[in-house]
Amino acid sequence: xxxxxxxxxxxxxxxxxxxxxxxxxxxxxxxxxxxxxxxxxxxxxxxxxxxxxxxxxxxxxxxxxxxxxxxxxxxxxxxxxxxxxxxxxxxxxxxxxxxxxxxxxxxxxxxxxxxxxxxxxxxxxxxxxxxxxxxxxxxxxxxxxxxxxxxxxxxxxxxxxxxxxxxxxxxxxxxxxxxxxxxxxxxxxxxxxxxxxxxxxxxxxxxxxxxxxxxxxxxxxxxxxxxxxxxxxxxxxxxxxxxxxxxxxxxxxxxxxxxxxxxxxxxxxxxxxxxxxxxxxxxxxxxxxxxxxxxxxxxxxxxxxxxxxxxxxxxxxxxxxxxxxxxxxxxxxxxxxxxxxxxxxxxxxxxxxxxxxxxxxxxxxx
Amino acid sequence: xxxxxxxxxxxxxxxxxxxxxxxxxxxxxxxxxxxxxxxxxxxxxxxxxxxxxxxxxxxxxxxxxxxxxxxxxxxxxxxxxxxxxxxxxxxxxxxxxxxxxxxxxxxxxxxxxxxxxxxxxxxxxxxxxxxxxxxxxxxxxxxxxxxxxxxxxxxxxxxxxxxxxxxxxxxxxxxxxxxxxxxxxxxxxxxxxxxxxxxxxxxxxxxxxxxxxxxxxxxxxxxxxxxxxxxxxxxxxxxxxxxxxxxxxxxxxxxxxxxxxxxxxxxxxxxxxxxxxxxxxxxxxxxxxxxxxxxxxxxxxxxxxxxxxxxxxxxxxxxxxxxxxxxxxxxxxxxxxxxxxxxxxxxxxxxxxxxxxxxxxxxxxxxxxxxxxxx
Numbered sequence: 001x002x003x004x005x006x007x008x009x010x011x012x013x014x015x016x017x018x019x020x021x022x023x024x025x026x027x028x029x030x031x032x033x034x035x036x037x038x039x040x041x042x043x044x045x046x047x048x049x050x051x052x053x054x055x056x057x058x059x060x061x062x063x064x065x066x067x068x069x070x071x072x073x074x075x076x077x078x079x080x081x082x083x084x085x086x087x088x089x090x091x092x093x094x095x096x097x098x099x100x101x102x103x104x105x106x107x108x109x110x111x112x113x114x115x116x117x118x119x120x121x122x123x124x125x126x127x128x129x130x131x132x133x134x135x136x137x138x139x140x141x142x143x144x145x146x147x148x149x150x151x152x153x154x155x156x157x158x159x160x161x162x163x164x165x166x167x168x169x170x171x172x173x174x175x176x177x178x179x180x181x182x183x184x185x186x187x188x189x190x191x192x193x194x195x196x197x198x199x200x201x202x203x204x205x206x207x208x209x210x211x212x213x214x215x216x217x218x219x220x221x222x223x224x225x226x227x228x229x230x231x232x233x234x235x236x237x238x239x240x241x242x243x244x245x246x247x248x249x250x251x252x253x254x255x256x257x258x259x260x261x262x263x264x265x266x267x268x269x270x271x272x273x274x275x276x277x278x279x280x281x282x283x284x285x286x287x288x289x290x291x292x293x294x295x296x297x298x299x300x301x302x303x304x305x306x307x308x309x310x311x312x313x314x315x316x317x318x319x320x321x322x323x324x325x326x327x328x329x330x331x332x333x334x335x336x337x338x339x340x341x342x343x344x345x346x347x348x349x350x351x352x353x354x355x356x357x358x359x360x361x362x363x364x365x366x
Numbered sequence: 367x368x369x370x371x372x373x374x375x376x377x378x379x380x381x382x383x384x385x386x387x388x389x390x391x392x393x394x395x396x397x398x399x400x401x402x403x404x405x406x407x408x409x410x411x412x413x414x415x416x417x418x419x420x421x422x423x424x425x426x427x428x429x430x431x432x433x434x435x436x437x438x439x440x441x442x443x444x445x446x447x448x449x450x451x452x453x454x455x456x457x458x459x460x461x462x463x464x465x466x467x468x469x470x471x472x473x474x475x476x477x478x479x480x481x482x483x484x485x486x487x488x489x490x491x492x493x494x495x496x497x498x499x500x501x502x503x504x505x506x507x508x509x510x511x512x513x514x515x516x517x518x519x520x521x522x523x524x525x526x527x528x529x530x531x532x533x534x535x536x537x538x539x540x541x542x543x544x545x546x547x548x549x550x551x552x553x554x555x556x557x558x559x560x561x562x563x564x565x566x567x568x569x570x571x572x573x574x575x576x577x578x579x580x581x582x583x584x585x586x587x588x589x590x591x592x593x594x595x596x597x598x599x600x601x602x603x604x605x606x607x608x609x610x611x612x613x614x615x616x617x618x619x620x621x622x623x624x625x626x627x628x629x630x631x632x633x634x635x636x637x638x639x640x641x642x643x644x645x646x647x648x649x650x651x652x653x654x655x656x657x658x659x660x661x662x663x664x665x666x667x668x669x670x671x672x673x674x675x676x677x678x679x680x681x682x683x684x685x686x687x688x689x690x691x692x693x694x695x696x697x698x699x700x701x702x703x704x705x706x707x708x709x710x711x712x713x714x715x716x717x718x719x720x721x722x723x724x725x726x727x728x729x730x731x732x733x734x735x736x737x738x739x740x741x
Contacts, residue, residue, distance in 0.1 A: 003660035012657065016667070034660060094528040102668030106708075132468075136675070143532050143671040162556060163466050163512055169555040188531070188538050258711055286384040286396070290420035296462050297381020299399035299472030302512035303682035306505070310675030314708060317670070332711065335401055339627075339680060339698050341713050342401075 001077065001105075005031055013077050015105045022075060029059050030068055039081035043069055076108035087114040091190065096145060103321075112322050117145055119320045124193075126150040126211040126218045128201050128230065130177040132164035132300060133249030134221035136309030138181055139166045144313070147189040150211045152222075153178040154200040164305055201230050207237040217316065221249045228274065235262055235270030239355045244319060245270075248312040249305075256304040258332035258343065259312040261319060265358035267329045272349040307334050369447065369454060369480040371440040373429075376455035378421030382471055383451050385416060395451040400475040404449045406442070415439055421455035453479040466514045476695040485690045486514065492689035495519040495584035497569060497603065498591030499545040501669065502617050504535040505678035506588055507549050510685060511556040518553060518560065519582035520546040521591075523568035533671045568593070572602040579606050586688045587614035588681060589628070597643075600628075604639035607631060608726055613688050615699070617681035625673040625706035627680045629699050629718055630688065636700035638726040642718040649716065676706045 004012040009031060013022040033050055041049070043066055050065035072078040080086070084093045084100055093100075096117060103113035125146055127138055130153040138151070157177050161168045167180050182196035197210060201222050211218070218238060222230040231247045238245040247270065248259035262269055268276070291297065311334070319327065332343025350356055379385060386394040388405070393413065396403040408416065414432040425443065429436045446452040453461075457479040461470045470486055477485045494515055496503050499522035507518060526540040526548050540548035546564040553560045563582060569575050569591055579587065587607065591599040600616050607614050616628025616639070631638050637645075680699070687697045704715040720726070 004657040005660060006657040091528070095532055097529060098667065098669040099532050099671075102670045105668055140671045140675060143534075145532070160465055160467065163468050163514070168512070170558060171555070284386060286386045287417055289381070289384065290379055290418055291381045292420075294381035296467055297458075297471060298468070299382055299470075299475060300468040301472050301683065301686070302509045303679040303686070306509055306675050306682070307679040310672035310679065311711065313672040313675075314670075314711070317672070318709075328711070333401075334713075336683065337400055337402060337698070339683075339704065339713060339715075341711065343711070 003034065005034075013075075015076075020105070022077070026068075027059075027061070029054060029057065029061065030065075033065060033068075037069075037078060074109075076104060079104065079110055083110040084114075086110075088117075095190075099144060106321055107323055116317075116321055120145045120317075121147055121191075122216075123320065124148040124150070124214055124216045126152065126215045127181075127221070128152045128211075128219065128234065129221035129223070129249075130165070130167070130181045131161075131221060131223070131249070132305045133308050133312070134219070135164075135166035135177075135181065136305050137219060137221065137248060137312050138185070140309060140313040141316070142185055142188050144317070145189075147185070147191055148193040149182070149185055150195045150197065150215065151178045151181045151185075152197040152199060152201065152210060153181070154198060164300060164302060166305075166309075200224070201233065203229065203233065205233070207234065215243065217244050217246065217319075219246045219248060219312070219316075223249065228270075231270040232274060236354050238262065239264045239269055239358065246312060246315060249308055256308050256334040256336065257311075258334065258341070259308065259315055260331055261315045261327050263319070263327055264355055267327055268346050268348045269352060269355040271354040272352050273331070273346055275349050275352065276346045301336075304334070304336065367457070367480050367483060369457075369478075371425075371443050371447075373426035373436045373440070374424045375443075376421050376424050377419055377443050377452050378455060378458060379416065379419050380451060380453050380471075380474060381458075382475070387413075395446065395449065397450065397475045399472050402475065404451065406445070408442075409434075411435075412438065412442060419452065421458060447478050447480070450475055450478055457482065469514055473690070473695075477690075477692070481692075481694075485692060485695075488691055489686060489689040490514050490516055492585045492685075493517045493519070493583065494586055494588065494685065494689075495521065495579060495582045496588045496590060497521045497575065497579075497599065498589065498593075499549050500524070500530070500590060500592075501533040501674045502678045502681065503588070503590035504545070504549050504552075505674055506590065506617055506681045506685070508535050508552055508556070509678060509682040511553045511560055513682065513686060515685075515689070516557065516560050518550075519563040519565060519584060520549055521565040521567065521569065521578055521582075522546050523566055533669050533674045569599060569602070572605055575599070575602045576606050579603075579610075579612075584612060586685055587612060588617050588685060589614055590617045590681075600639045604631065608633050608638060613697075615681050615684045615688070615697075616703075617677065625676050625708065627677060627699065627704040627706070627713075629701070629703045630684045630697040632688070632697065632700065633726070636697070637718050637720040638724060640726060641721040641724040642703070644721045644724060645718045646716075670708070673706065673708060680704075 002014040011024045011026055047065045054061055100113055103116045107113045107116055155177055156174050157172050157180055167184055172180050176198045178196040178198050182194045185194050186192045218234055220231050220234050234245055242264050245262040246259055330345040332341055334341055382398050384396045388394050392405055392407050394403050394405050411432050411434040415428050415434050418428055425439050426436055429439050461467050464470055473485055474482055496507055499520050522545045524545050526536045526543050526545055528541055530536050536548050544566050546566055550562040550564055553562055589600055589603050603614055611633050613632040615630045684697050684699050687695050701719050702715045702717050704713055706713050
């Protein structure tokens with residue numbers, strides 16, 4: 001946080017991580033005292049120093065310095081000097097202190113910032129697909145503190161994964177990707193809980209048998225046979241279980257999508273999206289492509305995979321955050337040409353055969 | 367690469383290009399990787415040829431089947447090739463067989479088949495110097511190696527600490543190791559062809575950085591050094607860049623490493639760092655003019671891995687654009703810098719044009735230098 005003081009005794013508190021601002025008009029004495037707030041003295045000591053200073057200047061004041069401190073604390077401007085140590089062991093504080101500071105800006109209180117990191121550490125994630133986007137998502141999730149994973153992928157690491165897989169290591173070519181990813185998680189997180197599943201997600205796969213019933217979030221990056229098919233299957237499962245589903249990667253230009261967060265009853269489900277695009281793209285009918293097998297014909301850059309994965313992980317952080325804003329309902333993609341973001345809103349379909357009832361139930365409850 | 371448009375040549379619609387009839391005989395050739403398109407009006411015979419352009423038959427044979435004119439088709443292939451919609455069969459086979467086929471397919475939206483492999487070769491052989499190997503620097507290095515870059519100089523005097531793990535590419539096993547060694551190991555895991563010069567030194571002043579860069583002789587510099595401050599390191603690198611004609615990317619470090627996307631500077635072509643400072647001073651927040659900033663030492667600032675990922679992804683893309691050295695794919699961050707908003711998923715940019723009062727050569731007068739820098 002930057003603190004600026006203008007000549008008319010207005011203090012500007014600028015939250016640098018989020019650019020949020022708060023302006024306060026305060027007395028010149030309180031402005032002088034702001035510089036004391038460096039964690040070296042207790043609140044009691046500061047209050048005594050404040051009273052002494054007021055007395056020496058012969059300044060009358062109606063409230064104590066403690067109440068000013070309490071006000072700033074309530075706004076998330078002040079924190080206790082050792083606030084992280086109250087909730088986390090030294091190793092976690094060393095690893096996550098800068099992230100906790102970022103969460104403090106978003107959540108605006110020590111308790112909420114702490115709770116967000118704990119939710120991250122407790123969250124059980126099923127990741128379907130460890131490819132161009134999935135591998136980068138997993139790598140970032142591990143960095144920010146996720147440690148409980150079910151990792152599903154049927155394939156082995158191969159030479160051409162060099163250009164896109166975050167876990168590529170030429171010494172590991174031929175190993176199952178799910179196991180390579182699991183091994184990475186075990187090497188990095190403090191308390192790993194993982195299960196690697198070397199299996200595909202097919203049309204007739206029993207999702208619960210594949211990932212188990214003990215899951216808080218599913219991430220789908222599986223684009224075979226194609227992302228639309230795997231997402232509809234998982235979305236229908238998530239609607240019945242009331243589980244959030246993140247669909248990342250795999251769209252047509254597939255390596256720089258901003259991903260879709262599906263929260264049953266709140267956002268469109270994959271069937272809503274499919275219906276929406278069936279209608280909006282009705283007039284967009286490419287000719288049948290003369291090349292039948294185009295699997296090696298599409299482009300991608302590692303930097304676009306990293307962008308897509310980062311955008312996806314930000315959505316997960318916002319989902320778990322108390323003040324991360326509304327869950328976006330729509331689709332977006334990053335366009336490489338001029339680094340623009342093309343996004344548009346998609347509404348829930350009230351007649352959706354998969355999630356329409358959830359909306360009616362919710363409206364009834366409201 | 368020599369490309370032929372002769373009757374005996376074999377051509378196909380690029381697999382990532384969709385052809386959409388939009389009415390009145392007009393067809394949209396849509397590049398799905400980059401969302402760009404070009405439109406042509408085609409006769410019904412020519413359109414029939416396009417529908418069958420799979421590279422198996424030569425142009426003469428397809429024309430015979432659809433009763434189309436061979437010279438007309440050859441001419442159309444030249445036009446579509448220039449706009450990256452079609453490619454010869456031999457080039458498709460070479461891309462399919464290549465390890466970096468995805469990168470080649472992507473670059474194929476910008477470079478016609480005749481120029482594609484030369485562009486990738488320029489990328490592969492570009493000498494990169496990364497100054498500062500922290501969060502953004504480590505991510506950028508790894509993404510560049512995945513993209514096919516093979517020649518790196520890494521400059522950083524720090525060692526990996528546990529607090530680096532939540533936003534950098536470093537692993538738990540790297541703790542205690544020099545950062546340049548840890549990144550070199552990561553790059554060698556990606557490819558044993560990668561060559562890395564490790565410079566375990568802190569950057570203290572303009573002379574020091576000039577000496578290090580003069581020894582490395584990079585083609586592109588990536589500045590990720592924020593000690594003592596990114597403004598100072600950018601000023602030093604700008605000085606070297608303007609004298610040596612070497613382009614650079616300011617990758618991170620502005621405003622606390624969050625998601626700021628720095629500008630790309632090509633000496634003699636785009637605004638330099640000093641130009642940007644003149645503009646930024648003018649744009650300084652009016653609401654904070656005339657105010658005093660409270661001095662607060664030892665701050666521990668916020669950071670988040672995905673924001674590092676976004677900053678580094680754009681820095682990597684900018685390096686790639688510089689490395690291919692072509693008007694067909696120019697840097698997107700010339701004369702501007704940007705910021706990604708965590709709360710809204712929006713990218714915003716500030717224009718930072720060349721400033722004549724700066725005294726650098728970016729006012730377009732030195733066109734010979736422009737050509738040298740770009741081509």
